[in-house]
Amino acid sequence: MFSELSRGREAFDRGEWSDAYALLSAAEPLATPDVERLAQAAVLVGRDRESTDLWTRAYREWVARGDIARAVRAVFWLTFGLLNRGEQVLAGGWIDTARRLLADVDPEQVEHGLMSYLNGLRHTFSGDAAAGAAAFATASDIGEKAGDVELTTLARIGLGRCRIYQSQIAGGLALLDEAMVAVTAGGLSPVLVGDAYCTVIEGCWEVFELRRSQTWTEALSRWCDSQPTMVPYRGQCQVHRAEILRLRGQWDEAMAEAERACAWLTERRGEPAAGAAFYEKAELHRLRGEVSEAESAYREASRWGSEPQPGLARLRLTQGRLDVAVAAIRRALAETDEPVSRSRLLPACVDIMLAADDVAVAREACEELADIAGTFRSDMLTAVTASAEGAVTLADGDAQAALGPLRRAAQLWQDLDVPYERARVRVLLGRACGALGDSDAAEFERTAAQDVFTRLGATSDLAPLGDARGLTPREREVLRLLSTGETNKAIAAKLVLSERTIDRHVSNILAKLGVQSRAAATAYAYEHGLVG
Template identity: 50%
Template sequence: MRVDQLDRGRRAYARREWGEAYASIAAAGAEAALPPEDLFRLATSAMLLGRDGEADDLLAASYRGFLGDARPDRASRCAFWAGMSLLNRGQAARGAGWLSLAQRLVDAGAGEVERAYLAVATARQAMLAGSDAAAGSGDADRAGELAAAALETGERAGDRDLTALARLTLGAWDVMRGRSARGLATLDEVMVDVTTGGVSAVPAGIVYCAVIELCTASMDLPRAREWTTALTRWCDAQPDLVLFRGECLVNRARLMRLRGSWDDALAEAGRAVTRLSDPPGQRGAGEAWYELGEVLRLRGDLEEAEAAYRSADVHGYEPQPGLSLLRLAQGRTTDAAAAVRRVRAEAGPHAAVPLLAAAAEILLADGDLDGAARAAAELAAVRGGTGGMLTALADRAAGEVLLAQGRARAALEPLRRSWAAWVRLDVPYEVARARLLLARAGCAVGDEDGARLELESACQAFERLGAGPDLAVARADLGRLAPGVPRVVGLTDREVEVLRLVATGRTNRAIAAELFLSEKTVARHLSNIFDKLDLPSRAAATAYAYEHGLVRA
């Protein structure tokens, strides 16, 4: 009976039927001690089923079994995977301990391939330490060299798992060093290897998730879409799979949101939260909560979005820039600006692109034109000569700043480029936002007919998406284009509102209360009005407003 169960488990393992493999091998092990190779199979099955604690114990048992059989190479491999699993779950001390055991075996002569596996781990740890720390440490400076040497060893030994991990590390290192084109090309190579089925399940899952994460960080939406589709197929082919499935759901939810399928994105993000919350402590739970918050915020479900962002924070995921954008939507502009300034300061010169884009938008709303211009300039510097999402965000920020500076005609060119990029990428929400900005620029240069067409298209898109807050803004802009409603060339819509209220005799405090702004923000808007219209005082601004029909006597 035991032999039948063990054979059944081994066959299920080969077919990647993890539930059956685990049950059969475990049943065989209940009758008599398992060989270390079968303990390793049982440990891998437990890991893929999300049974992390059991997997840790089984890898330790397999490690001891291989040592007892005088197989230091296989014992080293067990120690490597035990260490990597623990590191991925945030247990740095235990993970480092296992890798030290593996290193000891390698130093005692465990083998060249095992040494290459550890070289991959060393390079990975250096990169995770951050680019600033990595640049100053010996191993980190050699991360690319270590990965390249491991890749050569893996190819020479015909070890496809090692080859995949080394190539992944090499590509990731190039991306982190600013060589995105070369790095992404390397990642494409490793994905071809993984998708053809020649890589074991655990390293394959690591590669899938890491490549998609790197494509997302590089703002390469087409690649992220393509590889997320491949990851979905891979997960679906293994119905018992728990490990990696949660991350797959998060990636799918993000792409659904960008594609404009917000109901589907909300459902997928909810499934990701459920999957990654039980058992607790899973890597990716915070990101799942954050993605849920993003969809809720865009739909205008602000209280629910705040709860989701708070849950992301509880699970160790920085809820920015989403939380700052939520504060902006709530009318808490000063809080939004303070938060985004803090996060940018902490990020230093390596602020993420989404944070820089949000900072430009939020600081403009707060009246900090200089701060917004700096964020836009950083975005332009990051963009370099690349295209795609990064270019679209950088051009939008540049156009927003030019528009706020009263240079509407100059703003039209980057705003049109941004619109065209979002159209190519098929991101309908951002297409509609670009139309809204194009309408404001067009109106500022006197093209009210063109502005009306842009706003009508934006309203239709926001309504289809269910973007309630943005729809209200677009409709308000459209209402201001009605015949007889005066406008002032060079001023933003918010500045016109402030000017009108100044002309009615309201104080900065009263204006702030009426427009849900801080007094500091009102003062900044008023300073911008004085500069743009060359006015010396509130009295002169009041006279200007009456002369131009903004208020009636």
């Protein structure tokens, strides 16, 4: 027994969690500090329920010895796990238990800070960022005064996330950056290190901080790779890596990472990140034009608890199911109040509403996106907003005014090294240049975009470029009527649209086909078999 216990402790110290769990489990009976080692090893090999039971055992043993501080710390660890698994009722009971134990303890002691931190988590998970921020601030103050690095780091991360929820973006990110200095310096419990990485990365993604997300995702990957038997955090790490790789244009690698995440997370049925993994896989299938595979993956994302929008609405748009796409994006926005979540839906709303000829609603979505971007001040969201502004302005018939935001968007996407989004903007730039009569610039932009789409395998984007220069179904219909000699007024009457809308469609058709007149558009249509 002594040999197994000694080897179990050594394996624990080396971060060999599977061996530590097996050896310490076989070394029963254990002293209470070894029970705590086994509890930590259990959670790190994915045995959450066993970890909770072990921490409960440690709590009872410390209480029996009259060691209140150690008992409260045991409560902290088991409650930390409960809260992160969504078991708030049971967690609340344990927090109240710990508070009762601490009734006669100096409020400046670290154990009070630990309970304040847990209260901050509880409030934040319930959607009360203000109460969460207050609790985290208290925990941070106690941790700093006591010189407790773990408590201070955790509390600053929690406070940073709450500041972001309260739209105090710069202050929130500064707190996250400060906390991560302590995380990367080492010395924190591995459970807390993994949680810190994932929490900070999520916070950065929420405010479109691509560079920070990439930095911490790469650090998390290295940390996970150094502990191959660790179960938690690995799947989340793979999801974040897939997202980064997709944005960087490394779609094959992104798909491989997403598939690994799906396999890893679905083996552990309690993992909430499984839905995010399937959503990322669906997005890659959609971009590649793999419709049935994308639809299946969106369905799996929903089954695992993730909202499949806006990706599924974009897929329906690609399929030509415009009414379904419009209904889906309207429904998703109607259910969403929080700015971060709306900012992920609004760009799709712009694209879908423009396809539906509803420029007014698209403009409203663009303006709301601009307001959110003004608060967040991230390069990525600024690029998203400029792309949307250019698209709306171009659809409204002002190609000259559209060039400004489109040029800004293209530059920002280039600076961020996001080739797909830059190529999408270049398609719009080509249309704007064509509308202004600059056929050379239009062709250069279109060809450059086509090259990127070809390299990436973005077949959904390639098809329109090779098919009548990307005419929408509505524009094809207008072109058919235009080629019969109908006036814009007559076309508007037949299609039950305003004459101004038809004017805009005709202008877009001329720009996309690279011609200067209705007669030339008619000739192009007959030459390329677009009309009978």
